Amino acid sequence: QKEVEQNSGPLSVPEGAIASLNCTYSDRGSQSFFWYRQYSGKSPELIMSIYSNGDKEDGRFTAQLNKASQYVSLLIRDSQPSDSATYLCAVNSGYSTLTFGKGTMLLVSP
Amino acid sequence: GAGVSQSPSNKVTEKGKDVELRCDPISGHTALYWYRQSLGQGLEFLIYFQGNSAPDKSGLPSDRFSAERTGGSVSTLTIQRTQQEDSAVYLCASSLAGVEGGGLSYEQYFGPGTRLTVT
Numbered sequence: 001q002k003e004v005e006q007n008s009g010p011l012s013v014p015e016g017a018i019a020s021l022n023c024t025y026s027d028r029g030s031q032s033f034f035w036y037r038q039y040s041g042k043s044p045e046l047i048m049s050i051y052s053n054g055d056k057e058d059g060r061f062t063a064q065l066n067k068a069s070q071y072v073s074l075l076i077r078d079s080q081p082s083d084s085a086t087y088l089c090a091v092n093s094g095y096s097t098l099t100f101g102k103g104t105m106l107l108v109s110p
Numbered sequence: 111g112a113g114v115s116q117s118p119s120n121k122v123t124e125k126g127k128d129v130e131l132r133c134d135p136i137s138g139h140t141a142l143y144w145y146r147q148s149l150g151q152g153l154e155f156l157i158y159f160q161g162n163s164a165p166d167k168s169g170l171p172s173d174r175f176s177a178e179r180t181g182g183s184v185s186t187l188t189i190q191r192t193q194q195e196d197s198a199v200y201l202c203a204s205s206l207a208g209v210e211g212g213g214l215s216y217e218q219y220f221g222p223g224t225r226l227t228v229t
Binding site: 043088 | 141151152153166207217222
């Protein structure tokens with residue numbers, strides 16, 4: 001059974017710090033990896049996609065992928081209170097469906 | 111362009127009644143997904159439609175749940191004889207899956223959801 005694991009948190013960081021969110025997955029054949037942000041009472045919003053080993057940067061967000069370790073992470077630089085949300089990791093393993101983790105709650109304090 | 115739309119945004123129904131939830135995917139997206147999210151819980155996959163292929167119904171929790179997709183576009187999720195445990199937010203997502211292939215085609219975009227409350 002394909003699994004995606006995330007620490008439920010909450011992860012608390014002060015404003016301006018780097019938030020590091022981690023995700024591990026069980027299916028070694030996984031090919032595509034996604035991070036979604038979900039504010040309380042809202043639906044998930046796609047914020048990052050990564051398909052090959054290494055880092056991918058988009059503004060204050062950096063996704064990191066290490067397929068050998070079956071590990072994907074999301075770094076948020078200069079964290080803002082508006083970044084406070086639940087971050088969902090999702091993995092695709094060659095079919096059109098995604099397997100989602102349960103999410104990590106991030107709290108950024110002013 | 112327009113995103114995924116869902117209606118109604120909120121639905122309150124009495125136990126035992128049937129409900130229909132609607133999803134209109136992004137234009138050109140061939141894949142459509144239904145999820146359920148109970149309060150404080152993760153996403154629970156329900157059903158997946160891809161083009162004209164038979165849907166993947168492996169996530170439907172009981173035979174009270176059914177879904178259809180007409181003309182490869184709009185989808186309706188029907189819950190018969192609703193129970194209190196059906197109360198949740200029902201989310202629809204769509205993707206390009208199968209159109210272009212590769213990672214981009216698997217990016218799922220979610221609608222705003224329908225909050226279902228069964229009293």
